[in-house]
Amino acid sequence: MRPLFREMSSFTHDTAAELQGPDWLAGRRAAALERFDDTGLPTEQEEIWRYSRISELDLDAYSPVTGDGDGGGETGIPEDVRSSVEAVGAHSGLIVTRNGRVAHAGLDPDLAERGVELGDLLAAPDGDDLLGSVAAPGTDPFTDLATAFVAGGVLVRVPAGVTVDAPIVVVHWIDHDGAAVFPRTVVVLGANAEATVVERYQSADVAAFVDPVVELDVGDAARLRYANVQELGPRVWQTAYQASRVGRDAELTSTAVALGGDYARLRTDARLEGRGGSSRLMAVYFGSAATMHDFRTLQDHSAPQTTSDLLFKGAVADTAKGVYSGLIRVRKDASGTNAFQTNRNLVLSEGAGAESVPNLEIETNDVRCSHASAVGPIDEEQRYYLESRGVPPEVAERLIVLGFFDEVLQRLPSPTLAARLRERLAARLGGEA
Amino acid sequence: MSELVVSGLRAAVGGQEILRGIDLRVESGQVHAVMGPNGSGKSTFAHVIMGKPGYDVLGGSVTLDETELLDLPTWRRAQAGLFLALQYPTEVPGVPLEDALVEAVRARDDGNVDQVHERLANEAARVGLEARFLDRPLNVDFSGGEKKRNETVQLGVLRPKIALLDEIDSGLDIDALRAVSRRIEDETKENNLGVLVITHYSRVLRELEPDVVSVLRMGRIVATGGPEMAEELERTGYAGYDDDDEGEVAPAPSRDAAADPFADPLL
Numbered sequence: 001m002r003p004l005f006r007e008m009s010s011f012t013h014d015t016a017a018e019l020q021g022p023d024w025l026a027g028r029r030a031a032a033l034e035r036f037d038d039t040g041l042p043t044e045q046e047e048i049w050r051y052s053r054i055s056e057l058d059l060d061a062y063s064p065v066t067g068d069g070d071g072g073g074e075t076g077i078p079e080d081v082r083s084s085v086e087a088v089g090a091h092s093g094l095i096v097t098r099n100g101r102v103a104h105a106g107l108d109p110d111l112a113e114r115g116v117e118l119g120d121l122l123a124a125p126d127g128d129d130l131l132g133s134v135a136a137p138g139t140d141p142f143t144d145l146a147t148a149f150v151a152g153g154v155l156v157r158v159p160a161g162v163t164v165d166a167p168i169v170v171v172h173w174i175d176h177d178g179a180a181v182f183p184r185t186v187v188v189l190g191a192n193a194e195a196t197v198v199e200r201y202q203s204a205d206v207a208a209f210v211d212p213v214v215e216l217d218v219g220d221a222a223r224l225r226y227a228n229v230q231e232l233g234p235r236v237w238q239t240a241y242q243a244s245r246v247g248r249d250a251e252l253t254s255t256a257v258a259l260g261g262d263y264a265r266l267r268t269d270a271r272l273e274g275r276g277g278s279s280r281l282m283a284v285y286f287g288s289a290a291t292m293h294d295f296r297t298l299q300d301h302s303a304p305q306t307t308s309d310l311l312f313k314g315a316v317a318d319t320a321k322g323v324y325s326g327l328i329r330v331r332k333d334a335s336g337t338n339a340f341q342t343n344r345n346l347v348l349s350e351g352a353g354a355e356s357v358p359n360l361e362i363e364t365n366d367v368r369c370s371h372a373s374a375v376g377p378i379d380e381e382q383r384y385y386l387e388s389r390g391v392p393p394e395v396a397e398r399l400i401v402l403g404f405f406d407e408v409l410q411r412l413p414s415p416t417l418a419a420r421l422r423e424r425l426a427a428r429l430g431g432e433a
Numbered sequence: 434m435s436e437l438v439v440s441g442l443r444a445a446v447g448g449q450e451i452l453r454g455i456d457l458r459v460e461s462g463q464v465h466a467v468m469g470p471n472g473s474g475k476s477t478f479a480h481v482i483m484g485k486p487g488y489d490v491l492g493g494s495v496t497l498d499e500t501e502l503l504d505l506p507t508w509r510r511a512q513a514g515l516f517l518a519l520q521y522p523t524e525v526p527g528v529p530l531e532d533a534l535v536e537a538v539r540a541r542d543d544g545n546v547d548q549v550h551e552r553l554a555n556e557a558a559r560v561g562l563e564a565r566f567l568d569r570p571l572n573v574d575f576s577g578g579e580k581k582r583n584e585t586v587q588l589g590v591l592r593p594k595i596a597l598l599d600e601i602d603s604g605l606d607i608d609a610l611r612a613v614s615r616r617i618e619d620e621t622k623e624n625n626l627g628v629l630v631i632t633h634y635s636r637v638l639r640e641l642e643p644d645v646v647s648v649l650r651m652g653r654i655v656a657t658g659g660p661e662m663a664e665e666l667e668r669t670g671y672a673g674y675d676d677d678d679e680g681e682v683a684p685a686p687s688r689d690a691a692a693d694p695f696a697d698p699l700l
Binding site: 380381382384385386387388389390391392393395396399400402403404405406407 | 485506507508517522523528532533537541570571587
């Protein structure tokens with residue numbers, strides 16, 4: 001653990017107290033900051049941070065966005081995020097945060113009438129119960145930091161039995177240089193509800209620290225399709241935590257797409273707590289220049305007859321690095337579990353590299369588990385095949401990498417978003433920033 | 434009029450010389466069959482002409498209309514007018530056929546990609562490849578017959594000057610073989626395609642009639658003749674075409690015809 005240089009730091013109780021929020025939040029902030037101060041910043045010595053660059057994080061270079069006038073209090077949909085909203089296509093609701101505060105929220109009135117909620121988490125009457133209901137305090141120092149300095153949150157709540165057809169879009173926009181931003185999203189699906197949530201993280205070309213926490217609570221027999229698309233700028237550090245709880249016979253399909261950031265971490269914990277629940281976790285990540293994408297996953301089975309299926313696919317170019325470390329944990333009550341984990345990485349240049357570390361921890365019999373991981377260059381036979389048709393080498397490489405990602409992209413809950421991301425990836429593979 | 438001219442071509446794989454000086458010509462409108470037993474260097478010959486990595490060219494030249502192909506990377510050879518239909522077409526997950534052909538056409542000097550979609554549909558209909566295969570990833574979960582029809586569709590869209598067909602009949606039922614052969618034969622007439630068909634068995638040559646037959650043994654062309662030579666080979670086998678020098682070189686790998694799942698009992 002590394003101490004913070006307190007005399008220089010903005011991450012103090014005084015700063016936390018300056019942030020707006022409901023009364024219940026003050027005590028939560030103080031408790032979270034105390035936990036964070038006790039643990040301090042992590043280092044690569046800890047297994048869960050191995051291969052990361054976390055020691056390079058200079059937290060004191062950033063400050064929480066405390067008030068108006070620094071891009072924190074402006075409302076409306078920023079011009080820069082309009083195209084990414086359009087990319088999702090038809091949607092039933094849109095909420096936009098800017099530098100961590102809710103700037104716009106709009107929901108199909110029919111859905112509102114049926115009890116669907118889309119708005120600021122901190123303004124919800126039961127916000128105190130919702131915040132941290134799935135992402136338990138003390139799990140990760142950055143989750144505690146996020147609770148201490150949260151300035152606004154997103155709540156998506158679908159009552160029992162209600163189906164939301166078109167996606168609900170959540171966009172987080174960061175354009176304040178030097179900002180430390182703590183986006184919080186809580187998605188709650190009641191029993192037998194169904195919804196699609198597409199969340200996007202984007203920034204202007206600023207230096208920023210973004211510490212998102214996403215809590216997904218999928219009630220019994222509910223079905224949640226969730227996508228998380230990260231296209232932060234090249235000077236942004238991200239330490240994200242996505243926690244989910246999947247109830248009895250419920251289904252979670254989660255897809256992460258990571259294209260940006262300087263160092264961008266996403267820790268995904270998927271807890272299957274009810275009999276017959278299932279989670280499908282997917283990711284694609286493409287790193288260029290000196291980006292590091294760092295994924296930690298936990299498929300946590302604590303109920304019988306549960307299924308989890310994970311497929312993470314990454315590619316690294318230039319001097320980019322990819323890290324994947326995943327654990328399947330089958331607790332002793334989780335008999336009849338099926339759990340699968342696959343991580344594949346394409347290394348596109350000599351200076352790039354990827355680590356892939358799969359793990360199993362099984363405390364019961366009667367389980368079916370498998371894991372597979374691969375790190376390697378583009379398949380020579382595939383390249384030769386395309387080149388023998390007359391496809392130039394750099395184009396063949398682009399086609400093969402896009403094809404490699406397609407297994408995940410084609411399962412995104414929005415085909416228009418998938419098409420947009422294919423274009424974006426194609427441009428990036430063609431050398432665009 | 435185009436001409437592929439192979440002169441004195443020598444090549445090695447893993448330090449072992451497989452092609453030991455091949456001379457051969459194929460011109461527009463012509464079907465030239467190269468027949469040989471397993472291990473004679475047939476597939477090596479095709480891949481060396483196409484420029485597959487892992488083969489070391491030791492000497493000789495391969496020209497297409499005065500252009501030295503051995504100096505060019507694979508994709509440039511294809512752009513120069515060469516096409517290789519592979520014995521075992523590679524699966525390319527997530528890459529649709531149309532995307533690959535659009536990029537191949539786009540890279541041409543006069544690349545016009547507008548007609549690729551329509552031509553693909555036409556070509557698929559001509560060889561009996563169901564349209565649903567056109568949207569699938571290249572060769573993924575295709576049967577042997579679908580793969581070869583797919584290679585032929587690509588040939589039809591790309592319209593090369595010279596096509597190398599490496600064991601085009603392996604894994605094909607007779608209907609697929611006829612459809613593929615007829616399409617290639619039509620191409621020799623309609624667009625003056627020159628064809629180098631590389632095969633172990635004469636079966637394909639009953640559908641795709643050769644003008645010239647050469648026999649490849651131990652990395653050399655040991656005989657060249659007319660179409661009647663294919664029939665003769667069917668009767669006598671390759672034993673009659675032993676290379677004079679056979680005793681002087683290390684045996685090529687796997688000449689055991691019994692190990693070949695497509696072995697023709699007539700040979």
